[in-house]
Amino acid sequence: MTRFLTGEDRLATGLGGLFWTRKGRTMRPVIIALDFPSQATALDFLTPFAQTPNLFVKVGMELFYTAGPEILKALRQRGIQVFLDLKCYDIPHTVEQTMAQLGRQGVALVTIHAAGGAAMINAAKRGLVTGAQAAGVTPAKLLAVTQLTSTTETQMQTEQLVQADMPTAVQHLARLAWQNGADGVIAAAPEDPVIHAATAPDFLCINPGIRLAADAVDDQKRVVTPGRAAELGSNGLVVGRSITRAQDPVAAYQRILQEWGD
Structure with missing residues (x-):
């Protein structure tokens, strides 16, 4: 098995811990979206990153529904932090029981849909804490998805019958x-300023929809560059195709880190 930098190695870089504060803002390196159809493909992709410190990846529905908890175990064994992005959205009891299982997995971040409402969000947090305590691991941070970055304001208003503008919603x-x-939200970076204005200083804005300037936006609608996300107050970036489809993924990752300012 390819050796990745361990937790001890990472602490030696001076960037230990899941999040840290820089200039009064909670920061985190870029999270690579492992949107691959199999565990083998995902792990092969990560091989060139073996000596990259503070590696943090996203496991979404495609990969998790194929590989299951085994992919989480494989990533943990390599010393890689995991954002488990399943966007749970159901009745409070079901979400609480689901989060109790996910809370046992030792991942760093998990997601629900904020539209599930107050009771569901509370239930998700209870489940995460219960599961983590049972497994003796640190509870994952709970992130609530606001509006998908593939959704335009017009779509939101006509298809969801939300009459507010996008920032207000x-x-x-x-x-x-x-x-x-919840510990934070998943949102498009242009909404970060209004989110920070309405919440606490330690409330996290994690932003997908990040592209390098020369990259295609594909199915994303509300897209910004890493540098612009930093200006808007982002606490962390989720980047998929700009890295995973690059000719040199490690170089693309390093370029995004430089633009992001870390």
């Missing part, structure tokens, strides 16, 4: 998540 969901125990 996202701010409302972010405040709801914060008031009910």
Whole structure:
């Protein structure tokens, strides 16, 4: 098995810990979205990153529904932090029981949909804490998805019958998540300022929809560059295709880190 930098190695870099504060802002390196169809493909992709410090990846529905908890174990064994992005959205009891299972997995971040409401968000947090305590691991941070970055304001208003503008709708969901125990939100970077204005200083804005200037936006609608996300107050970036489809993924990752300012 390829050796990745361990937790001890990472502490030696001076960037230990899941999040840290820089210039009054909570920061985190870029999270690589492992949107691959199999565990073998995902792990092969990561091989060139073996000596990259503070590696942090996202496991979404495609990979998790194929590989299951085994992919989480394989990543932990390599010393890699995991964002488990399953966007749970169900009745509170079901979400609580689901989060109790996910809380046992030793991942760093998990997601729900903020639209599930106050009771569901509270239940998710309870489940995460219960599962983590049972397994003797640190509870994952709970992130609530506001509006997908593939959704335009017009789509939101016509298909979801939300009559507010996008910043107002996202701010409302972010405040709801914060008031009910979530540690942060998943949102497009342009909404970060209104989210920070309505929540606590340590409430996290993690942003997908990140592209290098020369890259295609594909199915994303509300897209920004890493540098622009930093200016808007982002606490962390989730980047997939700009890295995974690059001719040199490690070089693309390093370029994004430089633009991001870390």
